[in-house]
Amino acid sequence: MSKIWFEDFKPGSVTEYGPRAITREEILSFAAEFDPQPMHLDEEAARQTMLGGLSASGWHTCCLVMRMIADGFILNSSSMGANAVDEVKWHAPVRPDDSLTVRATVLDTRPSRSRPGMGIVSMQFEVFNGSNVRVMTMKTPLLMGLREPDAAS
Amino acid sequence: MSKIWFEDFKPGSVTEYGPRAITREEILSFAAEFDPQPMHLDEEAARQTMLGGLSASGWHTCCLVMRMIADGFILNSSSMGANAVDEVKWHAPVRPDDSLTVRATVLDTRPSRSRPGMGIVSMQFEVFNGSNVRVMTMKTPLLMGLREPDAAS
Numbered sequence: 334m335s336k337i338w339f340e341d342f343k344p345g346s347v348t349e350y351g352p353r354a355i356t357r358e359e360i361l362s363f364a365a366e367f368d369p370q371p372m373h374l375d376e377e378a379a380r381q382t383m384l385g386g387l388s389a390s391g392w393h394t395c396c397l398v399m400r401m402i403a404d405g406f407i408l409n410s411s412s413m414g415a416n417a418v419d420e421v422k423w424h425a426p427v428r429p430d431d432s433l434t435v436r437a438t439v440l441d442t443r444p445s446r447s448r449p450g451m452g453i454v455s456m457q458f459e460v461f462n463g464s465n466v467r468v469m470t471m472k473t474p475l476l477m478g479l480r481e482p483d484a485a486s
Numbered sequence: 487m488s489k490i491w492f493e494d495f496k497p498g499s500v501t502e503y504g505p506r507a508i509t510r511e512e513i514l515s516f517a518a519e520f521d522p523q524p525m526h527l528d529e530e531a532a533r534q535t536m537l538g539g540l541s542a543s544g545w546h547t548c549c550l551v552m553r554m555i556a557d558g559f560i561l562n563s564s565s566m567g568a569n570a571v572d573e574v575k576w577h578a579p580v581r582p583d584d585s586l587t588v589r590a591t592v593l594d595t596r597p598s599r600s601r602p603g604m605g606i607v608s609m610q611f612e613v614f615n616g617s618n619v620r621v622m623t624m625k626t627p628l629l630m631g632l633r634e635p636d637a638a639s
Contacts, residue, residue, distance in 0.1 A: 367549040369556055372567065383566050392549050396520040399545050403522055413536050414525065421571040
């Protein structure tokens with residue numbers, strides 16, 4: 334696969350990554366380390382919450398998205414990271430043994446004004462479970478190196 | 487400590503949580519699992535990036551904030567979770583052996599219109615390292631149970 338640069342991202346283009354399974358053990362272990370709330374740690378207590386049963390920490394889902402897009406394209410790109418997330422929404426619970434996929438849509442691209450050689454790729458990530466329920470959405474501006482820095486100036 | 491309810495959050499009030507140290511081993515281990523980009527995994531490769539040296543995944547910092555606020559007040563509150571994050575900004579790198587603290591400011595509170603008994607507490611979390619450099623900010627609406635549901639209607 335040839336390396337992906339800023340110029341390769343076209344507004345409106347859609348790609349998909351995953352699937353990635355999430356186990357009960359992973360949910361419990363992540364929650365014990367980072368988010369020890371009852372709905373992420375304990376089956377019985379979780380049933381009494383708004384989520385109605387054991388579900389992954391929303392941060393866990395974010396981290397799995399990061400891993401899926403890293404493997405999917407970031408590690409094969411001129412990515413320089415990201416310095417912000419514009420919005421995260423958790424629409425539905427992520428349950429043990431869910432299989433997650435990510436649909437990535439390019440919203441907008443523009444060369445950076447302050448940093449020559451860099452561009453901003455605004456992306457939306459939608460996360461679906463195995464029943465095609467949208468469990469999470471996220472918008473984030475990725476910083477990408479330009480293949481031809483001089484062409485943008 | 488008596489349990490904290492929606493009514494106890496006052497706009498403008500500020501509380502602080504932490505400190506929480508982050509080690510090189512934790513940075514590497516988190517990155518290997520969730521965010522295997524060079525700047526989070528490899529000292530030498532990290533020096534060639536915009537971050538200028540090994541630094542924690544931004545998602546790792548988010549997760550540590552979650553843990554600090556869980557221990558700080560969420561687990562002792564009527565929290566029902568959160569269904570969104572309005573904004574995350576990573577301002578400066580988090581380095582091995584940094585000591586992180588969180589300053590939490592209540593931006594706004596309002597009873598939920600759609601769910602009686604629940605209120606929304608909009609909070610800003612600012613994360614500082616041991617040198618008092620602000621490394622991250624985040625805004626998020628927390629869902630909190632009301633102590634006196636009937637008084638709000």
